[in-house]
Amino acid sequence: MAMTSGRLLSWVSARVRQGSCAWPSSSRVWRGRSSCASAPGRLFASGLAGWPSAQRGRPAHDDDTESRCVVTPEYISVRRQFSQGSSDVRCSSSSVPIMMDVEFRVRNYRCFGDEPIVFRVRDGFTALVGTNNSGKSSLLRLLYEVRPLLAQMYQSDVHSLFPFSSRHSRTFSWIPQILPGERIVRAGSERPMELQIIVHDGPDGPFVDEHGDQLVVSAYFLRQDVEFHLELRRLSGAKIEALSRKQFMSLRTAMATLHGAMYIGPFRNAIHVGGNKSYYDIQTGDSFISTFRTYKSGADPAANEAIHEMTEDLRRIFGFERLEINPADDTLQLIIDGRSHRLSEMGAGFAHFVVVMVNVLVHRPNVLLIDEPELNLHASLQLDFLQTLARYTRHGVVFATHSLGLARTAADKIYTLAKPLGGTSRVQPYEDNQDLVTLLGQLSFDSRPEMGFSKVLLVEGKTEVRALMQLLRIYGKEHEVLMVPLHGADLIRGDSQQELIDLLRIGKDVRYLIDSERTTAEEPLAAERQKFIDLCQRLEIPGSVLERRALENYFPERAVKRVFGEAAVALGPYDKLAKMPGAVWRKTENWRVAAEMRREELDGTDLGTFLQNL
Known part of the structure; x- marks a missing residue:
């Protein structure tokens, strides 16, 4: 099965660092009975996996012959240690992809x-948004420090x-991974830091007892x-008096996955010429x-x-015509459109891109933790940078x-952090504000050409923002189009006139592209969608309704299989993603398929024509 070299590199680098041998994956991690145990390209996952809870597999058992696929070399050894009579780590071409969902509850940690x-x-994508010293960087660094x-x-x-029991009772100690002179416990507190961990889902399902009740692990320092x-x-x-190794596996493999997270701190310097130091998980200096x-x-x-x-x-x-990057004595040499440059001659944004991308490419982490991805980058490049990583x-x-606009555009979940004067930091989920004009202000977009964007495109929702960027x-x-999510039925309705009028006062070149949600070619649009179109016509906002049901109905079989494996199937023109057997992905992963599409697969469709003329 065809794979990109970037996906293969995850296995290459893991094998070199860990001394572990397994085939890389061209898609994602799977649970279930294997029909391809020895096939290349089915073991390690790359991408953002997930699946509705109703279809997730049960927790693994020690005597399972249906071995789970793994996410880290460590997990291979875990499964082999617990398996009985077989060291094979199998995978499925027709089973359920895993999801990572781990909850953390923290007390007396740094500023909390x-x-x-x-x-x-x-x-x-998960975003932590807050002002300076609100605690967002500390919270991001938690997984690195523990x-x-x-x-x-x-x-x-x-x-x-x-x-x-007393026979097994023993105390437990661990030392956080912090810089010299730092402390992990809140200053002035005599109480320990407490960390509670709840595995709602992971490589081997949720961490629950024999009755299915959720379990909580508490650690202190x-x-x-x-x-x-x-x-x-x-x-x-309630206390739990016993735990089988079968149940423990769900916790163990989830922790192995999170241990494979990579942390990239703020203030990335280009290379730190000379030396062999690292900045958190970023390799620098001569070793880089x-x-x-x-x-x-x-x-x-x-x-x-x-x-x-x-x-x-x-x-x-x-936007270069040609680019070549070569190692020099103590830096990188760049050949840009036939001209030679040292990395130190380039802008901070480009150096930031190169150093971070090389490090992430080499490590291929399970989860990437990055502080201030917008650092030194123009607004039009920030979302592209995140999606590329x-x-x-x-x-x-x-x-x-710091950018609520970037968070609202990119993230599936947003947490806001605030620290009142003299108090401790607090975290709360961010509820979407549907005010389009406020969102554009947060995005620092005001229709000026120097901002980089020349037009505004109103799209169905957040998942369409990320997928359409790949198609654009x-x-x-x-980098010419600023996409603003309409959040489906929240704004695709006939009474959203005031929002659209306010939007036109900021940017004149506004267009829309929304799903039809049809189940057949002859079916009329839903009443509110038709009212929205009529409203846009009255306001002279041009746009288009997709001829097919939704964006994912344009994905070709080739791209779907390249991302999700040979067992995955593409949708027909009017199939619904959640109800189509073999369509093993969620809308939040549409962007991954879109990234594999070619122009000839779009040309000739109404979607391709719209994007070409945008």
């Missing part, structure tokens, strides 16, 4: 107080972690010389140059091609940002 703050790490705890949880046996027990309770608070040289011109063809693919991404994003992850991206790349227009 006794009142627990709650957030979840899920598939897709990495030693996660390692102990997935490397240990169930009875060595949880003291169910005060000082290096103070030890605590790990506590295990039901979500209701050496790694780039190995991937660029070493003996592994997959690594060579992955660097070429990344270089093509950079060329396209920055997400292509090199297995589950998704969590990012901290085909026509070279991804």
Whole structure:
């Protein structure tokens, strides 16, 4: 099965670093009975996996012959240790892809107080938004700092972690991964930091007891010389007296997955000339140059091609005709449109792009944690940067940002953080504000050409923003169009006149592209959609309604199979995604299929014609 070199590189780099051997995946992680245990291209996942809860698999059992596929080399050893009579890690061409959904509840961590703050790490894009010193960077760094705890949880046996009896009782200590002079416990507090972990879903399903009740793990840290027990309770608070290794596997593999997260802090410098230091998980200095040289011109063809693919991404994003990147003595040499440059000569935004993309490409993390992805980047490049990075992850991206506009455009889930004067930081979910004019203000778009965008396109929802950006790349227009989500029926209705009038006062070149939601070619549009179209006509807002049901109904079989595997099937013109057997993806993953499409697959369709003329 065909695979991009970028996907192959995840296995290459993991094998080199971990000494582990398994085939890489061209799609995502699967549960179920295998029909292709020895087939290349079915083991490791790349992409943002997910599946509706009603279709998720049950937790794995020790004696399962239906071995689960894995997300990290560590998970391979975990499954082999617990399997009986077989070390094969199998996968399915027709079963259920996994989802990552882990909830964290934190007290007395850095700037957070006794009142627990709650957030979840899920598939897709998650944004943490707040002002300076609100705590968003601290919260983002949490998974990096508790990495030693996660390692102990997935490397240990169930009875060595949880003291169910005096025979097994023991204290537990771990040391957070923090910089010298820093502390993880809130300043001035004598109480320990408390971290509660709830696995709602993961590689082996939710972490529950034999009755299906959700379980909660509590870990503590005060000082290096103070030890605590790990506590295990039901979500209701009731104690649990025993836990089988079968049930423990759900926690263990989820922790292994989160241990594979990669943290990229703010204030990325280009290379830090000389030396071999790292900035959190970013490789810098001579080691960065050496790694780039190995991937660029070493003996592994997959690594060579992955660097070429990344270089093509950079060329396209920055609008160069030709781009070549070569390692020099202590920096990178760039040949841009036939002219030689050192990386230090380029703008901070370009250097930021190169260093971060190379590091993420090499590591291929399960989850990417990145602070201020908008750093040094023009507004028109920020979403493109995030989506390009997400292509090199297995589950998704969590990012901290000052830009509410970027968060609203990119994120599936947004948390806002605030810290009152003299108080501790608080976290709460952000509820979408449907005011389009407010959103454009948040996006810093006011129709001026120097902002980079020349027109506004109103689209169905957030998933269409990310998917259409991939399709606009085909026509070279991804940085010309600002897409604003209408949130479906929330604004696609006949009484949204005032919102559209306000929008026209800001930008004159406004258009719309919405789904038809038809189930047959002859079916008329729903009444509110027709009223919205009539309203746009009265306001002289041009646009189009898709002839097919929705955007995903334009995806060709070739692109669908390239992303999700040979068992996946494309939709017919009027099939509904959630009800089509074999259509094994969610709308939040539409952008991944769109990224694989070619111009000849769009030309000749009403969608292709609209984008070409936009």
